[in-house]
Amino acid sequence: MKPFTYLSPTTVEEAISFYGQHSETAKFMAGGTDVIVKVKEGWMEPDFLISLKRIKEMSELHKNEATKELSIGALVTHATLEKSLMIKNEYPIIYDAVSNIGSLQVRNVGTIGGNLINAVPSADGAVPMIALDGVALLHGPDGERSSDVKDLFLAPYKTILKPGEILKKITIPAQAPHTGSAYTKFGRRAAMELPLVGIGVLLTLDDDLETCTRARIVLGVAGPTPMRAFDAENYLVGKKINEDLLIEAGKLAADESKVRDSVRGKAWHRREMVRVHVKRMGLKCMNIIRANN
Amino acid sequence: MSNTKREFSVVGKRIPKLDAAQKAMGRAAYIQDIKLPQMLYGKILYSKYASANIIKIDTSKARALPGVHAVLTGEDVPEKMKMGFIKDNPPIKKGKVSCFRDEVAAVAAISPEIAKKALDLIEVEYEELEGIFDPERAMEKDSPLVHDHLKSNVLKMPWDIHYGDVEKAEKESAFVVEDRFTTTWVTHCCMGTSGAVALFDASENLTIYTNTQIPSLAQKDFLEALKAMGLKNKRVRVIKPTIGGGFGSKLDTYAYEHIAILLAYACRKPVKMVFDRVEEFKATSTRQPTIIYIKQGCDKTGKLTFRDMRMVLDNGGHTSWGATTPSVMLMPISSLYTVKNVKYTAKCVYTNNTYSQAMRGYGNPQATFAIESSIDMLAEKAGIDRIEFRKINKNHAGEETPQGLKITSCGLAECIESVEKELDFKDKSEKGVGTGIASLIHVGGGARIYGSDGCGAILKMDDYGKVDIFTGGTDMGQGLDNITAQIVAEELGLLAEDINVVHSDTDICPWDVGAHASRSTFVAGNAALGAAKKVKKKIQDFASKLFETPAEEIELKDKMVFVTGNPEKNMPIGKLLRKAHFSPGGNMLMAEHFYDPDNQNMGKELKGNMSMTYSFGAHGAKVKVDEETGKVEVLEYVAAHDVGRAINPLLLEGQVYGGVVMGLGYALTEEVTVANGEIMNANFRDYKLFTAKDAVKIKAPVIETDDKDGPFGAKGIGEPGCVPTAPAIANAIYNAVGVRIKDLPITPEKILAALKEKNG
Numbered sequence A: 001m002k003p004f005t006y007l008s009p010t011t012v013e014e015a016i017s018f019y020g021q022h023s024e025t026a027k028f029m030a031g032g033t034d035v036i037v038k039v040k041e042g043w044m045e046p047d048f049l050i051s052l053k054r055i056k057e058m059s060e061l062h063k064n065e066a067t068k069e070l071s072i073g074a075l076v077t078h079a080t081l082e083k084s085l086m087i088k089n090e091y092p093i094i095y096d097a098v099s100n101i102g103s104l105q106v107r108n109v110g111t112i113g114g115n116l117i118n119a120v121p122s123a124d125g126a127v128p129m130i131a132l133d134g135v136a137l138l139h140g141p142d143g144e145r146s147s148d149v150k151d152l153f154l155a156p157y158k159t160i161l162k163p164g165e166i167l168k169k170i171t172i173p174a175q176a177p178h179t180g181s182a183y184t185k186f187g188r189r190a191a192m193e194l195p196l197v198g199i200g201v202l203l204t205l206d207d208d209l210e211t212c213t214r215a216r217i218v219l220g221v222a223g224p225t226p227m228r229a230f231d232a233e234n235y236l237v238g239k240k241i242n243e244d245l246l247i248e249a250g251k252l253a254a255d256e257s258k259v260r261d262s263v264r265g266k267a268w269h270r271r272e273m274v275r276v277h278v279k280r281m282g283l284k285c286m287n288i289i290r291a292n293n
Numbered sequence B: 001m002s003n004t005k006r007e008f009s010v011v012g013k014r015i016p017k018l019d020a021a022q023k024a025m026g027r028a029a030y031i032q033d034i035k036l037p038q039m040l041y042g043k044i045l046y047s048k049y050a051s052a053n054i055i056k057i058d059t060s061k062a063r064a065l066p067g068v069h070a071v072l073t074g075e076d077v078p079e080k081m082k083m084g085f086i087k088d089n090p091p092i093k094k095g096k097v098s099c100f101r102d103e104v105a106a107v108a109a110i111s112p113e114i115a116k117k118a119l120d121l122i123e124v125e126y127e128e129l130e131g132i133f134d135p136e137r138a139m140e141k142d143s144p145l146v147h148d149h150l151k152s153n154v155l156k157m158p159w160d161i162h163y164g165d166v167e168k169a170e171k172e173s174a175f176v177v178e179d180r181f182t183t184t185w186v187t188h189c190c191m192g193t194s195g196a197v198a199l200f201d202a203s204e205n206l207t208i209y210t211n212t213q214i215p216s217l218a219q220k221d222f223l224e225a226l227k228a229m230g231l232k233n234k235r236v237r238v239i240k241p242t243i244g245g246g247f248g249s250k251l252d253t254y255a256y257e258h259i260a261i262l263l264a265y266a267c268r269k270p271v272k273m274v275f276d277r278v279e280e281f282k283a284t285s286t287r288q289p290t291i292i293y294i295k296q297g298c299d300k301t302g303k304l305t306f307r308d309m310r311m312v313l314d315n316g317g318h319t320s321w322g323a324t325t326p327s328v329m330l331m332p333i334s335s336l337y338t339v340k341n342v343k344y345t346a347k348c349v350y351t352n353n354t355y356s357q358a359m360r361g362y363g364n365p366q367a368t369f370a371i372e373s374s375i376d377m378l379a380e381k382a383g384i385d386r387i388e389f390r391k392i393n394k395n396h397a398g399e400e401t402p403q404g405l406k407i408t409s410c411g412l413a414e415c416i417e418s419v420e421k422e423l424d425f426k427d428k429s430e431k432g433v434g435t436g437i438a439s440l441i442h443v444g445g446g447a448r449i450y451g452s453d454g455c456g457a458i459l460k461m462d463d464y465g466k467v468d469i470f471t472g473g474t475d476m477g478q479g480l481d482n483i484t485a486q487i488v489a490e491e492l493g494l495l496a497e498d499i500n501v502v503h504s505d506t507d508i509c510p511w512d513v514g515a516h517a518s519r520s521t522f523v524a525g526n527a528a529l530g531a532a533k534k535v536k537k538k539i540q541d542f543a544s545k546l547f548e549t550p551a552e553e554i555e556l557k558d559k560m561v562f563v564t565g566n567p568e569k570n571m572p573i574g575k576l577l578r579k580a581h582f583s584p585g586g587n588m589l590m591a592e593h594f595y596d597p598d599n600q601n602m603g604k605e606l607k608g609n610m611s612m613t614y615s616f617g618a619h620g621a622k623v624k625v626d627e628e629t630g631k632v633e634v635l636e637y638v639a640a641h642d643v644g645r646a647i648n649p650l651l652l653e654g655q656v657y658g659g660v661v662m663g664l665g666y667a668l669t670e671e672v673t674v675a676n677g678e679i680m681n682a683n684f685r686d687y688k689l690f691t692a693k694d695a696v697k698i699k700a701p702v703i704e705t706d707d708k709d710g711p712f713g714a715k716g717i718g719e720p721g722c723v724p725t726a727p728a729i730a731n732a733i734y735n736a737v738g739v740r741i742k743d744l745p746i747t748p749e750k751i752l753a754a755l756k757e758k759n760g
């Protein structure tokens, strides 16, 4: 492992200015569960690691009771999200996704921001953020800007972030009533497992509790970046949801997915898993909506 | 003497592993922790190809790197320095490489980082050759040869066996089933990675700290290495640090050990080699992959008539002990259930894949997977309940099997019954839920593979009633330290904590053939017991004079010596020892014992009673199969074993739990993924070892048959836990959803594909 200097700024501005001083030789770090692994393996050899951990404002998890907007600081750990009853009750898709990341130790230090910016197709945390129409707030040398989470990813390990730019937080707009959401990762083991596919579904129903007004079907490991299955989503919107429709949506999502053969699993099986779990997560959403009504 | 009625003080107690606190506090010294003055760090450069000629190696840049002390290539290895059980594998190759893990160069430097950098500076020019990766293809006449000097890729090995008359028995059978099964590469996954530190003294004697399960045989290998290096009549001292798991992986000596020796000699400084996890996956040996053809028959009543098995083993690029596993496979093949007519042929075939080594069960899990899957199929064909079928064919005490195994104690029937009691085999209430059962036989009283199957022990007592016992046996985490302490304490009327078990150093410990074949409790246990008995006799003799009572009437219990029936006549053992020590002429209480069981080497005929006794077991599983995804959930698991006697039930359960979880991984998730000879998943993310969260609740009923030859009646239990697990699971999956998966591991993909085929 190549030695590095560890910097720990306390404000976003300071962090950005550290980056300005060292530019390419520096790397941001949050929980370090991706970064440190890469440094140790020699895949990444920064001279400076700029830890963001001491930037207090980035660790906040907060729901604005007036606007119902949820704000998740980039440094919020998976464990914090997992333990929040508000998250578990109101955003079950987030709970489903983060509570099965790695192991307890990994969840205690790994952050949602790191999970997004690391930008692997298997990032469990990316799927719920996309499904919930999350917006990423970025802050860099040129000031602030924002982007839908779904547009953050360009390719494996590549995001739209410019050098020196920091993800400050993700905001989730108010959820419509009669919304249910759920995520599952299909893998071989119960822990320490990257998904073979990750499947997130969010459904909003009309007051009749049948007609779908909004659908989000988001897939992990089904392409180079986390992706939405638009055909499947569009198919559901405007229709009265039942199991047959969800089965059909599963088929459409499976067709849309760009799953591949790899050492970890065969494409045909991944496609099957998309098909089956879109249906299952859809049914789970329906159950949640009905239970909350 | 029968122990059944005997009351025990220390034997049978759940005493936690003696070094548990030491380990939990991080104080146990593993090979990683060992640091010697002036120590250098060695690293190995591996082949870039599965099969290639080495045209040229340029080490000049590596040698020029500051901090590098030595760079070795195949040219620097003495001609006669060879490893493996047919001694055909030099620690660094020259001329040709025949698998990716072949060593082509090695360096020693002042830091691991510099050593690694030096590896990058070594320039090797290869001429890539066509590789051969399918053993069945490698058996064909026109296949490329893995080793040019051999005429064929098939090893010259003796396994072509026929007991009774299989052809005749087949004709007379009422029912016959036939099928093909395969098992793949899996690996030990020791938490402590491999490593060694080698150093020479001024007289060129070698000391080597190394993770080994065979200190005495390793010593012999290293003596031969020294001889090959021109160092005759030298001494070799093997010191074992705390070992972080063995599972058979340390039953041979390896290139990294020989390279450490060569580098230490070249530099005249201690050299440490420690594997990182990727190396551990890529450069250590696996379990043998097998292709198994099996045919079995029974008569109308369900009695087995014959078993005919043919196996092809992928031997990989070189020969380690993996190639001898057919000898152990022969045991379940000839002797699991009573079957008179048995045929078995096995061929080990060189390929350009990785090569194999001993791994818990030593071939038995592979053979038992095929046998027990096929038994289920045969029972179904005969229309007989699968449990009843097994009972009809159960082994029993007094039986001599076609191979010549003499079954003394046998609790197989009790094991099956106890699994039946713990698991509801009739329950078919829920869709996708099913049950399965499979049995096992394994050596439980040593295994004579070498000239000696013995183990020595030296015991001495101090002035205070404490014991030091120096055993040839090896503790690698499995608990031989406890077993030894409990056996000695029981015999001498002491507590386990009074016994210091020293098992770490060939300079002070006697010879032992190694921690293999589930033999340590039985053989090392008997050695310790023998030494304890001799010391006890001395104590009794001394006390007899003191108390003026016959020696037979002297008892040792609760750290006291007293007269039977007259407990007022007593003395603390410590006091008696001091009396003995300081009496005129002096008297230290010490004894040694070498125990070599009366078992037989299988001769040319491949017949003989290879173990003094055999362990039996039955495993039952209840699983739930998700028919839309192919995923299997293990709902319940029962693993019943006939262990003779549980010397320490806590550690015994630990062995069973660990074995079962290893077996479940073998059944469901574990697989070294190999593509054209290259290992693709050399990490714990992609090698699907069960995690704590995947582990299932296991019930482990213990059947005690009090074996007449075992120490306090005990038989071996190190390996059985992982032997019948895969077939129990495969049988349960079949029972649940009607598809039989014949290739391990049983992945969701395979199940779903089979379900789709079945359901059209």
Ligand SMILES: Cc1cc2nc3c(=O)[nH]c(=O)nc-3n(C[C@H](O)[C@H](O)[C@H](O)COP(=O)(O)OP(=O)(O)OC[C@H]3O[C@@H](n4cnc5c(N)ncnc54)[C@H](O)[C@@H]3O)c2cc1C
Pocket (backbone or CB within 6 Å): A027, A028, A029, A030, A031, A032, A033, A034, A035, A036, A037, A052, A074, A075, A100, A101, A102, A103, A106, A109, A110, A111, A112, A113, A114, A115, A116, A117, A118, A122, A123, A124, A125, A165, A166, A167, A168, A192, A193, A194, A195
């Ligand atoms: C054993 C193990 C198991 C794992 N299991 C899973 C799993 O099941 N599912 C899963 O999705 N992931 C898993 N991971 C990956 C990892 O833990 C997660 O991706 C985690 O969320 C990363 O967060 P972090 O804070 O540790 O990121 P870091 O390692 O600190 O950073 C990751 C990347 O993001 C950048 N970065 C971090 N924060 C910011 C920010 N605020 N602004 C800009 N850039 C930033 C860093 O520069 C780096 O490039 C696992 C990792 C390990 C080691």
